[in-house]
Amino acid sequence: MQKSADTSAPEHNAGGGHQPVMLDQVIDLLLQSHPEQKSLTGTIVDGTTGAGGHSLALLKHLEPNGSLLCFDRDPAALTMASRRMGEDSRVTTIQSSYADLARHCAPETVSAALLDLGLSTDQLNSERGFAFRRDTPLDMRFDPAGSVTAAGIVNHYTIEKLRDIFFQYGEEPLSPRIARRIAEKRSEEKIETSSQLLAVIREAVPERFYTKTAARIFQALRIAVNDEIEHFENGLIAAWEALRIGGVLCVISYHSIEDRRMKRFVAEMVKGCTCPPQIPICVCGKVPTARKLTKSALRPTGKEMRLNPRSRSARLRAAMKIA
């Protein structure tokens, strides 16, 4: 594998803001879309631009006649990323979900695509309700024009729906208890802020579980508000269809639901014939369309985890389209 430039250099960090995760590994994997693994060519997609840390590095490796499409649902993220990238005719920013990739790229035209899931440090530090350590209104929308907010979910969804959200997206074992307590509280007073929600969680679970539970509930609400799993599943298909033969897709996920889905997606693409073993000749005609570039999920180095604790849960998987 060709070693890329040292992307731990300070210009890739948004001065105390979001630091791009597993940058060197991502660049090395995406460079495999180029036969000599020296530079990126053609159309490159950053599906989750955020603060633009990965985009900046992609630009550094992109040939002068290449183009970089920068997607994000959050217009504030795109504004920040554009500022950091400066005037560059190769860059197009698109305020949209990467799940809508097909509207912007014809099939088999993209050389490399990156999805770095979840939220950025800048969003976490904003007043938009993503962080449970800040007292802000319970919003959590990536796209401020979205119709669902965290307060909307907390105040209006049924107990059963809340329980399922906390259980599925937060893997929180005490989900039923928390959902019930929310329903009791909201009948007295609307739950509008992160501190109100935290007070309810504190009442619902033993103190020793409080911090972990709060983190899980906030994660679950964010995933539900932004319908992240649905976007991811549609986005994987869209990104795969957009890739040219030899193109590479990289996904960094931060929790097991998304990592499992990516793992399953790649396994499905790698698999050829699905005929039962007792049939002597293939009748399904299915051929492998992917080659795994990561045998199992790659993890950040110990050094990166120390320097950027938010990278600790990252898992990186990549595949090349071969047919």
Ligand SMILES: C[S@@+](CC[C@H](N)C(=O)[O-])C[C@H]1O[C@@H](n2cnc3c(N)ncnc32)[C@H](O)[C@@H]1O
């Ligand atoms: C972890 S951050 C990306 C950080 C970025 N790679 C960097 O180095 O600065 C994830 C970003 O993805 C965006 N996002 C989440 N879901 C999205 C989707 N379905 N389509 C486009 N952007 C999305 C979030 O708004 C956030 O800015």
